[in-house]
Amino acid sequence: MLGEHSAISKHFVIMSQLAHRIYIYSFVTIVILVTAYLFYQGISYYSTSEVDRFYHPSHDLLKPSGAFGHGYGIVGTLLVLIGVFTYIARKRYRFLTRLGRLKYWLEFHIFLCSLGPILILFHTAFKFGGIVSISFWSMVAVVASGVIGRFIYIQIPRSIEGRELSLQEVRGMKTNIGTFLQNSYQLDQESYDAVLESTLVSYEERKTNLITGIVQKFFDDKMTIRRVKGILRKNGLSGPDIRHVAKLVGNELALNNRIDRLQTMQQLFKYWHVAHLPFALIMLIIMVIHVGVTIAFGYRWIF
Numbered sequence: 001m002l003g004e005h006s007a008i009s010k011h012f013v014i015m016s017q018l019a020h021r022i023y024i025y026s027f028v029t030i031v032i033l034v035t036a037y038l039f040y041q042g043i044s045y046y047s048t049s050e051v052d053r054f055y056h057p058s059h060d061l062l063k064p065s066g067a068f069g070h071g072y073g074i075v076g077t078l079l080v081l082i083g084v085f086t087y088i089a090r091k092r093y094r095f096l097t098r099l100g101r102l103k104y105w106l107e108f109h110i111f112l113c114s115l116g117p118i119l120i121l122f123h124t125a126f127k128f129g130g131i132v133s134i135s136f137w138s139m140v141a142v143v144a145s146g147v148i149g150r151f152i153y154i155q156i157p158r159s160i161e162g163r164e165l166s167l168q169e170v171r172g173m174k175t176n177i178g179t180f181l182q183n184s185y186q187l188d189q190e191s192y193d194a195v196l197e198s199t200l201v202s203y204e205e206r207k208t209n210l211i212t213g214i215v216q217k218f219f220d221d222k223m224t225i226r227r228v229k230g231i232l233r234k235n236g237l238s239g240p241d242i243r244h245v246a247k248l249v250g251n252e253l254a255l256n257n258r259i260d261r262l263q264t265m266q267q268l269f270k271y272w273h274v275a276h277l278p279f280a281l282i283m284l285i286i287m288v289i290h291v292g293v294t295i296a297f298g299y300r301w302i303f
């Protein structure tokens with residue numbers, strides 16, 4: 001496994017944690033600033049009733065065929081297209097694997113495919129009429145399903161190149177916490193057993209509903225970590241040591257949860273693809289018709 005990872009990682013542009021954080025924060029900042037700006041400069045127009053808009057001083061600029069409004073539609077659509085096709089290309093073509101991890105490309109997909117729909121929303125001037133409204137609502141469905149898909153996606157452990165790991169491989173990621181405790185600290189036998197046992201939860205007992213199961217586990221894990229901290233304190237470990245061991249135990253519990261949910265999540269993700277893709281297709285096809293119609297009607301934007 002390790003050999004595979006290090007060999008592969010040589011071929012990837014790997015960002016440092018800081019660079020990655022800047023990458024993500026820039027995306028989030030851009031999305032927030034653009035949305036705030038569009039609201040700020042259009043709020044008086046968008047909140048005017050449809051009949052009165054015609055007389056609004058910004059009507060010529062902000063209506064869907066106005067210089068700005070039309071521009072938002074074009075730029076937004078281009079962003080979505082770039083976001084979709086670069087991601088699909090990155091997944092499909094091997095030569096692109098050298099240009100960064102799949103994870104970064106997915107983040108870029110999410111960035112462009114969030115910013116694009118926001119611009120398109122302002123393009124419609126919050127007026128969703130005609131056949132193109134099907135495209136609009138499909139877009140809303142794709143974005144909403146994207147958020148759900150992202151949640152499922154991060155639940156499935158992956159290799160660096162973004163391939164889903166098998167159950168076997170995920171089990172291999174578990175650290176040997178017992179050996180670590182024995183080598184590093186002098187815990188009494190009872191405490192040692194108790195800490196070790198806390199990381200060996202049997203999930204078979206807990207065949208509850210997925211959502212309530214996740215919530216219940218979340219609180220159970222918090223309790224477990226608190227209990228482990230108590231045991232370590234009793235054994236006289238220092239603050240940093242307690243935090244270190246608690247973190248290890250926390251990682252183990254998180255991994256246990258992932259192993260427990262792996263099959264369910266893999267199944268869910270398969271079904272999810274079946275929803276995300278068709279909505280994306282409906283959106284794109286009707287959008288092409290919409291653009292064709294507007295061009296046929298003589299709208300040319302600034303050209």
Ligand code: HEM
Nearest residue numbers: 064065073074077124127128129132135136287291294299
């Ligand atoms: C997914 C992308 C898009 C969506 C969901 C969308 C949606 C809409 C909606 C809801 C309207 C308002 C319809 C109405 O007034 O009742 C509209 C109007 C318009 N759209 Fe789009 N649009 C998209 C992309 C584009 C693009 C790329 C262009 C240009 C190349 C464009 C050009 C126009 C024009 C010119 C109008 C005004 C039509 C008129 O006033 O009759 N749209 N669009």
Ligand code: HEM
Nearest residue numbers: 080084110113114117139142143146147149150153273280
């Ligand atoms: C209009 C907006 C969007 C469109 C048209 C769109 C379209 C697509 C397409 C065509 C794929 C490739 C599917 C495949 O490989 O089978 C995809 C994958 C994906 N998208 Fe989107 N998407 C949009 C927005 C979003 C958003 C907002 C998110 C997250 C918040 C998101 C999350 C994902 C995820 C997690 C994947 C799967 C990645 C994988 O399996 O490798 N998408 N999207």
